Amino acid sequence: MPSAALAAKPTKYDARRDAVVDAAAAVFAEFGYHGAGTGLIAGRVGIRQGSLYYYFASKEEALSEVCLRGVGDFLTGLEDIAQSTMPANEKLHAAILNHLRPVAERPDYVRTFITQRQHLPDASRRSVGRQVRQYEKALTELVRQGIAQSAFRSDLDCELMALAIIGECNAVFTWYGKRAKALSIAQIADAMATRFLKGIAA
Amino acid sequence: MPSAALAAKPTKYDARRDAVVDAAAAVFAEFGYHGAGTGLIAGRVGIRQGSLYYYFASKEEALSEVCLRGVGDFLTGLEDIAQSTMPANEKLHAAILNHLRPVAERPDYVRTFITQRQHLPDASRRSVGRQVRQYEKALTELVRQGIAQSAFRSDLDCELMALAIIGECNAVFTWYGKRAKALSIAQIADAMATRFLKGIAA
Amino acid sequence: MPSAALAAKPTKYDARRDAVVDAAAAVFAEFGYHGAGTGLIAGRVGIRQGSLYYYFASKEEALSEVCLRGVGDFLTGLEDIAQSTMPANEKLHAAILNHLRPVAERPDYVRTFITQRQHLPDASRRSVGRQVRQYEKALTELVRQGIAQSAFRSDLDCELMALAIIGECNAVFTWYGKRAKALSIAQIADAMATRFLKGIAA
Amino acid sequence: MPSAALAAKPTKYDARRDAVVDAAAAVFAEFGYHGAGTGLIAGRVGIRQGSLYYYFASKEEALSEVCLRGVGDFLTGLEDIAQSTMPANEKLHAAILNHLRPVAERPDYVRTFITQRQHLPDASRRSVGRQVRQYEKALTELVRQGIAQSAFRSDLDCELMALAIIGECNAVFTWYGKRAKALSIAQIADAMATRFLKGIAA
DNA sequence: CATGAATGAGGGTTCATTCAT
DNA sequence: GATGAATGAACCCTCATTCAT
Known part of the structure; x- marks a missing residue:
């Protein structure tokens, strides 16, 4: 039953990831890309700066995703x-x-x-x-x-x-x-x- | 008489200073305030980074002047x-x-x-x-x-x-x-x- | 009787552990101790970074074992x-x-x-x-x-x-x-x- | 007098720069490239970490120069x-x-x-x-x-x-x-x- | 005015390590 | 055993700013 496999597709921690992207979008919108610190983004999700990189390879990639x-x-x-x-x-x-x-x-x-x-x-x-x-x-x-x-x-x-x-x-x-x-x-x-x-x- | 007000404005070493403000405006416009380095601004006028501070007290002040x-x-x-x-x-x-x-x-x-x-x-x-x-x-x-x-x-x-x-x-x-x-x-x-x-x- | 000494050595879960030590040795040899990431070692064995710590208490200990x-x-x-x-x-x-x-x-x-x-x-x-x-x-x-x-x-x-x-x-x-x-x-x-x-x- | 021009070639702050390269060489030799912190190198010359980058564009470049x-x-x-x-x-x-x-x-x-x-x-x-x-x-x-x-x-x-x-x-x-x-x-x-x-x- | 040199705070990023599940 | 998630310290590096010359 392939539909089952598709349905089972684990959205996993996408919820948290989305929260991170949301935070990035908000901070980028408010302070601009270069004016936004990763620490600020992290703070809004309630995680530490370094933990962001569990969701993104780089700040640039975060901007890419937000823009997309x-x-x-x-x-x-x-x-x-x-x-x-x-x-x-x-x-x-x-x-x-x-x-x-x-x-x-x-x-x-x-x-x-x-x-x-x-x-x-x-x-x-x-x-x-x-x-x-x-x-x-x-x-x-x-x-x-x-x-x-x-x-x-x-x-x-x-x-x-x-x-x-x-x-x-x-x-x-x-x-x-x-x-x-x-x-x-x-x-x-x-x-x-x-x-x-x-x-x-x- | 608006011309009087203009004439009263102290013009001093305006020539060079204007070149600096121009450069700042150009760089701010291209890269954004936080994306713009003072070195880049200085480079466009042909002076070194530190010399900028004969024209401005700070980068923020430069932005203020450009915005004004x-x-x-x-x-x-x-x-x-x-x-x-x-x-x-x-x-x-x-x-x-x-x-x-x-x-x-x-x-x-x-x-x-x-x-x-x-x-x-x-x-x-x-x-x-x-x-x-x-x-x-x-x-x-x-x-x-x-x-x-x-x-x-x-x-x-x-x-x-x-x-x-x-x-x-x-x-x-x-x-x-x-x-x-x-x-x-x-x-x-x-x-x-x-x-x-x-x-x-x- | 050297064979006795060898036999006495507790072998336990050696198979997987040896694979991990092998990977560590290979990565240390190629990139140097400080240039080698634990993630790289883990990747070569097909496990995740954190799982390494079932075999080693620390990266230093891994180096010790490899050197020994x-x-x-x-x-x-x-x-x-x-x-x-x-x-x-x-x-x-x-x-x-x-x-x-x-x-x-x-x-x-x-x-x-x-x-x-x-x-x-x-x-x-x-x-x-x-x-x-x-x-x-x-x-x-x-x-x-x-x-x-x-x-x-x-x-x-x-x-x-x-x-x-x-x-x-x-x-x-x-x-x-x-x-x-x-x-x-x-x-x-x-x-x-x-x-x-x-x-x-x- | 071209020889004069050559003789005049300003060695400038090469003395300080050489001191920095020396320090880098010493620290690289002792701790290895990845084991060497830029702060340690700077400390040996008596300057702060960031000041190193007045002499080098990157740690890698320092290694290149030392190796050369x-x-x-x-x-x-x-x-x-x-x-x-x-x-x-x-x-x-x-x-x-x-x-x-x-x-x-x-x-x-x-x-x-x-x-x-x-x-x-x-x-x-x-x-x-x-x-x-x-x-x-x-x-x-x-x-x-x-x-x-x-x-x-x-x-x-x-x-x-x-x-x-x-x-x-x-x-x-x-x-x-x-x-x-x-x-x-x-x-x-x-x-x-x-x-x-x-x-x-x- | 201008510079070379230095600074120090902060930036983004990596990474060994921990831990609940 | 193994994992996903998170951590925090350290890392390399940038940059606005200062200052003696």
Whole structure:
């Protein structure tokens, strides 16, 4: 019964490991990669500095893992939307929501990914960079489709639009939870989508 | 008379000192405050590590100075615009241009200010933070005025709008010079203003 | 009856334990005592780091055991030869063979003993050092006997001779198996003995 | 006046640097590379641990430098001898003296080179290894010449001879200064050469 | 002003060792 | 016996900073 073997796959100390990654994400997000001490991370999990290396080979590897989880399913989510049959307007709305939702679910991961990925070791940085560019390209394409379907103005600079959306969404990570009253992610996404759509309607 | 205030500022051995501040801004922007070594800064000016301390009392002070120049006249520029007699539409356009112009003139300073000000010593950080909040408030107010004058839709969340504008402008610092072909700052500002205005028109 | 002595030695769970000691000897020989990690030793036996401590109280104790087996029966072998009735020439040949034979049988143990015994804890080091000096003394005495029997030149410095033989034999451990074609230990011993004897013949 | 420029070549703080290298050599020789703490080295020069890195980029680099000085002019000395017009007998004597002389002049360097070069970083280790093999080859060749000139027995294994000489000489580093009364290097070299020559005379 | 030299605190990391399971 | 997990001391190294020259 292979399914049994799969089901038996021991998640083991993944619980503790996840706690460590969580702590790393939180500390990286708060102090930046180089400003974060491993002792601080360890302290948040209630273990000693050296014990971290039972879970990670290095601080860099911890950053890599955090960033990987941070970049998460941004891309797949967007591609699902792009391939769907929704009209362009709804696609854009969905794309914004797709980008904003992680803000509430794993803010430290995404914040770290956005602001600290430059400190990744070369290999990971390039790998992550490729994903980012692919994401930008997919969003650019989504805008282009909207134009082709005459849903959006034809004089738009598609790439500029994509960067604008990404930039505005990323900025939300900066202040969400601290400012702008107590807006929900859905509300913010609605407002943003509405304004963007009005701004670029054909 | 603002020129008097400027002239009163003691300029002394500014030439060399400015070179040092420039180097610090560049290195902070590239590697982050904690990722930047004083040796690297010194190297870019062609002096040795220890010699830096003829220009700065500490690395923190260097960051403070860079951030101060980074925040620069964002606020005064915006207040000038707010107090002018332009119609709301033009004010918004002017505000965006005011925010974007430094991207071409002193990108390292602004980039450092945006991404590294969290590492300032407590006093400077709070002082700078106050300026930021004041800037946000001024921009929020500018939007509110537009609504009062029936130039913008009345269902806008003013603060959200201000944060959106700021976020989108700041994002430009991330990619300007590397992506989006060879757009000029003015072109970007035009496109952004046009879209924003269409999106929020009454 | 030496076989009785051997049989009396408590053998217990020797099989696995010997495997562990072997691994320790190999790793110590290759990386040196301080360059060898317990994890590496454990890995070679297929167990985990912590499990080593069912076989040893400490890494130092492992080194002690390896060195003890390394020094092995050098001394008793040499004393047997010294007390035999062979002529001096043959005694020297036998002594050289006695010293070289372990090179093929347990090279890692001897190599470790020769190069790493300085890192033994004080007690063991002194104990082992005493054996070494006794060995040197026995060999020195063997040369002295040869002179007394007019088999060797009378102007020899006996201690120097002993050290020379030991040094040359120990050096074999350095290159045996890697260089000097595919000479057998017996061939090397023959060549060495022949030359030494010609060099010191009366 | 180029000679003036050369003479002016500032030896600078080479004096202090040499003291540091000396200390490193001594500590490496006594405790082995991995058994030697940088703090111990620093302590012997009277500076703090971190200050070492003003003179070295890393502990490995210190080992490299020590080994380089350790291997010193063994090779060039031997090549000079080989190319000279001395008879084979004298050449061998000179070669032995050439190998032994450093024992009195820089024992820590040579001891470290002999016993610790395995811990060099890959690049240096291979480079040094090449020198060693060249040295062995040169000595082997010197023996072969002696045979060709009918000065040595024709049934000698030349490589084995070379390794024997090297091994015996290197062994001197082990005990010189501690054992064998108060023999001078010259005396030891004489005794060794005499015996070797008798042992291999045609 | 600038430097060579040094510092000392702290950094990330390794590793022999322990212990409940 | 063996393991996963944790420890704490020590390690090598970096770096902002100081200071006599």
